[in-house]
Amino acid sequence: MVSSIPKDSQSVSELKEFYRQMVLIRKFEEAAAKAYSVGKIGGFLHLYIGQEAVGVGSIAALTPKDYIVSTYRDHGHALARGLSPKPLMAELFGKGTGISKGNGGSMHFFDRNAHFMGGHGIVGGHISLAAGIAFASKFKKEDSVTICFFGEGAANIGSFHEGLNLAAIWKLPVVFICENNHYAMGTPEYRALAVKDVSVRAYAYDIARDHIEGDEVRKVRDHVQVAVERARRGEGPTLIEVSTYRFRGHSMSDPAKYRTKEELEAYKKKDPLMRARHELELGGIKTEELDKMDLEIQTQVDEAYQYAETSPEPPLSQLHKYVYSEDK
Numbered sequence: 263m264v265s266s267i268p269k270d271s272q273s274v275s276e277l278k279e280f281y282r283q284m285v286l287i288r289k290f291e292e293a294a295a296k297a298y299s300v301g302k303i304g305g306f307l308h309l310y311i312g313q314e315a316v317g318v319g320s321i322a323a324l325t326p327k328d329y330i331v332s333t334y335r336d337h338g339h340a341l342a343r344g345l346s347p348k349p350l351m352a353e354l355f356g357k358g359t360g361i362s363k364g365n366g367g368s369m370h371f372f373d374r375n376a377h378f379m380g381g382h383g384i385v386g387g388h389i390s391l392a393a394g395i396a397f398a399s400k401f402k403k404e405d406s407v408t409i410c411f412f413g414e415g416a417a418n419i420g421s422f423h424e425g426l427n428l429a430a431i432w433k434l435p436v437v438f439i440c441e442n443n444h445y446a447m448g449t450p451e452y453r454a455l456a457v458k459d460v461s462v463r464a465y466a467y468d469i470a471r472d473h474i475e476g477d478e479v480r481k482v483r484d485h486v487q488v489a490v491e492r493a494r495r496g497e498g499p500t501l502i503e504v505s506t507y508r509f510r511g512h513s514m515s516d517p518a519k520y521r522t523k524e525e526l527e528a529y530k531k532k533d534p535l536m537r538a539r540h541e542l543e544l545g546g547i548k549t550e551e552l553d554k555m556d557l558e559i560q561t562q563v564d565e566a567y568q569y570a571e572t573s574p575e576p577p578l579s580q581l582h583k584y585v586y587s588e589d590k
């Protein structure tokens with residue numbers, strides 16, 4: 263691991279904030295996994311553990327007026343956007359205090375005020391929705407950029423190509439971020455993907471491209487920032503592939519037998535949290551301070567868990583609400 267040491271106090275405090283967000287995501291998801299295994303969470307639960315630096319670094323390049331469109335693996339993106347862990351955990355528990363009022367669950371976090379436009383369960387379907395959101399903000403002259411996260415499996419879906427084509431033609435302010443964790447459920451990328459690097463598909467639409475390793479949070483932010491600024495200047499979309507790895511199975515029901523222990527251990531050596539922690543220590547932050555931070559975040563997660571557990575179920579009368587738009 264080649265470490266890049268934060269050079270000044272501003273870089274140290276920035277990295278500290280990124281570390282805090284990444285630890286929050288990890289501890290939030292560890293708590294969620296525990297709740298799932300004792301039956302407190304139903305439906306699906308896809309964990310982001312191992313990929314934290316991608317969401318945190320990318321979202322750090324945005325302003326509050328920018329939009330985020332995510333997949334079913336959306337917990338990390340929502341937390342990096344600054345959404346409170348309490349309504350997010352309550353959503354996992356299907357409670358009425360959840361961010362989507364308990365109607366959506368893990369895959370469907372949504373917060374319009376925070377410009378967090380889901381949480382989507384259909385692989386790749388949301389990529390053309392992101393192009394639509396970018397079109398709307400361009401049309402309304404909002405000066406907002408949309409970023410859209412998806413996996414390498416989604417890059418083989420028709421909606422990926424439709425979304426990129428329209429975004430290119432209309433020079434939409436959108437950044438497509440492919441989080442290549444090398445497996446689509448149990449399918450390794452080489453069995454399903456015709457290219458070795460998804461970002462080369464940008465050539466087919468004559469748009470900008472980039473490729474980054476996803477274990478260094480500040481590097482991810484720097485690269486995504488270039489693309490976000492390009493989009494904001496009206497110069498159109500970028501397709502970025504970020505190479506990353508999920509440490510857990512595809513979802514909680516997947517024991518991940520299709521990959522070797524050795525492969526997993528090799529990627530764990532590139533854990534983005536470990537890297538950030540190491541760089542902070544090299545930048546002069548004491549281990550005790552980082553341990554204290556970890557403990558404070560654990561308390562925040564424990565409180566979110568408690569909030570979710572003790573929150574009421576949504577009322578039965580809500581069952582058909584929020585399904586179709588209603589007269590105001």
Ligand SMILES: Cc1ncc(C[n+]2csc(CCOP(=O)(O)OP(=O)(O)O)c2C)c(N)n1
Nearest residue numbers: 335383384385413414415416443445446447
């Ligand atoms: C259109 C569609 N086909 C299949 C599925 C089932 N499915 C859910 S996740 C997934 C794998 C997607 O992998 P990838 O896009 O690489 O994202 P990752 O899960 O690795 O983050 C599949 C096939 C689905 N939800 N939607």
